[in-house]
Amino acid sequence: MxxxxxxxxxxxxxxxxxxxxxxxxxxxxxxxxxxxxxxxxxxxxxxxxxxxxxxxxxxxxxxxxxxxxxxxxxxxxxxxGKQGNYQTTGEPFDMMINGDSFFVVGDLANTETYYTRDGSFKVDNEGYLVNSKGLYLKPLAGGGIGDRIQVKSEALLKSAGEATASVTLYGNIDARDDSFGAEGKDVVGSMYYNGESGQYTLIFNIKKQDDNHYTLEAKKAIDPKEPGETVDVTGTAELEFSPATGKLTSAATANFTIGTTGLTVNLDKLTTYANGGKSDLSLIKGTSNDDGVFEGTGKPEGILTNIAVSKDGTVSAVYSNGNSNDIAQIATAVFANSSGLISEGDNLYSVSAASGEPTYGTVDAEGGSITTGVLESSNxxxxxxxxxxxxxxxxxxxxxxxxxxxxxxxxxxxxxxxx
Known part of the structure; x- marks a missing residue:
């Protein structure tokens, strides 16, 4: 009994x-x-x-x-192994792993390293990504994990511009336009970037030699915000057009100099026609074609507009000039037996003899992905x-x-x- x-x-x-x-x-x-x-x-x-x-x-x-x-x-x-549903937060540094991987967090010296599925991260007062316990989100580094990921700093605020190397001129020089006389006619040519914060408008002068021959001369570059700020532009090009078709028959490009920087000007989009007998319809423009497509190179200095995290965990700075700068690659870890991890509280896990040692890599290496603006909920x-x-x-x-x-x-x- x-x-x-x-x-x-x-x-x-x-x-x-x-x-x-x-x-x-x-x-x-x-x-x-x-x-x-x-x-x-x-x-x-x-x-x-x-x-x-x-x-x-x-x-x-x-x-x-x-x-x-x-x-x-x-x-x-x-x-x-059972994935939780997602809940939308809209926060840029809330992340959810789709797959079996874990985020890696820890202290600065990597003496305490933990693994988590909780992708709720924020930016600390020094610009680093941390979780609610102040542990740093770890990047990949040399096949292992690095120290931390900084998404806000003075170095990230701006992206260097790119000096313009070539532009394209568009338009028609009316063969009956008398304004292209002995002094020629100034025309707005194209936008130009000096590779820093400067953005200028190139001014050219077109002088008529006869109905089919013109001279294109570079005059100056003007800052549209401060017209008094100019840069010297030098160079000339002889333009010759077909009397039958009005299309350019001379060299399709010409080389000019802005300050000390060379500039190639594409000329093959210029024509000369007598527009219906009218003599005042000459129109020259640059930078973009009739469809508004940019036809030049160069970028102004960019201002940081966003920090983006891609599906593969790449953290990038995005700038107003279209540039992007990869800051870090988020490290993720997989285990032979993830159920053997030890729960430490605060949504953290640590390695045990049963779980095996972690394998570090990118989230997509295991067929997974990272989604931002959402968090994984409880399963x-x-x-x-x-x-x-x-x-x-x-x-x-x-x-x-x-x-x-x-x-x-x-x-x-x-x-x-x-x-």
Whole structure:
């Protein structure tokens, strides 16, 4: 009878543990990237009432008589492989991993390194990405992990411009336009960037030699914001057009000098026509064609407009001039047995002998990706947890009944002496 008592006690203990696990799952139903746990049981020692015997010529084999001594918790397994749903936050540094990888966080010296699925990061007062505990998000470095990722600094505020190397002139020189006389006519040519913050408008002069011959001369570059600020431009080009088609027949390009920098001007988009007999329809423009497509090179100095994280975890600075600068590559880790990781609280995991050592790499190396502006939610299924709660409660009640029944039988045995 004592065996049944202890079996009942073991049943109470294991189902109490199961209820503890269920309660923790339910408590974390809204915890970012929380991974639910499940409990599995196994039976324990058996007492042999008699051993098994082999068959003889006259008798059959006899099975052993064994009485079990209850159950025990064989494992509490975290369901790490089950992906949680996503919840939209719109925050630029909230990130969700699609796949089996983990973010890597730790202190500056990498003496304490942890792994997490919680991608809720913020920028600290020095411009580094950290989690809620102040641990740094780790970048890849030399096949391992680096120190930290800085997304705000003086060095990132601006991106150097690119000096213009070539531009294209468009338009028609009306063959009957008398304004291209002995002094020629100044025309707006093209936009020019000096590679810094300067943006200038190139001014050219076109002088008519005869109906099919013109001279193009560079005059100056004007800062449109400060017309008094000019840069010397030197160089000339002889333009010759076909009297039959009006198309350029001379060299398609000409070389000019702005300050000390060379500039190539493309001329093959220029024509000369008598526009319906009118003499005032000459129009020369540069930089873009009739469809508004930019036809030149160079960029102004850029101002930081955004810090973007791509699907493969590349962190980039994006600038107003179209430039981008890759800052870092977010490190992710995978494990041979991620369920063997040790939960440290605060949505952090650490390595154990069961999990194996991490393999560091990019998230897409394992077929995963990173989505920004969203967080992974808990993977707890409340309907499943409530069902388990009911079965655990009923199992607890049944084991309690075993104990009370055994106690009642012991009480009956006690009454025999009194009788």
């Amino acid at each position: 004592l065996r049944s008592l202890w079996s009942g006690v073991s049943g109470l203990n294991i189902h109490q543990t199961e209820l503890d696990v269920i309660g923790n799952n339910v408590a974390n139903v809204n915890t970012n990237a929380y991974k639910s746990s499940s409990t599995t049981f196994s039976d324990v020692l058996y007492q042999n009432m008699s051993r098994a015997t082999a068959a003889t010529p006259n008798t059959a084999a006899v099975n052993a008589k064994q009485v079990g001594l209850g159950g025990r918790v064989s494992a509490i397994k975290a369901n790490i 707890v299924d409340l309907a499943d947890e409530f069902t388990k709660m009911i079965t655990a409660q009923r199992a607890f009640q049944a084991n309690s009944r075993v104990i009370t029944t055994s106690d009642s039988m012991l009480q009956e045995l006690k009454q025999l002496k009194k009788a």
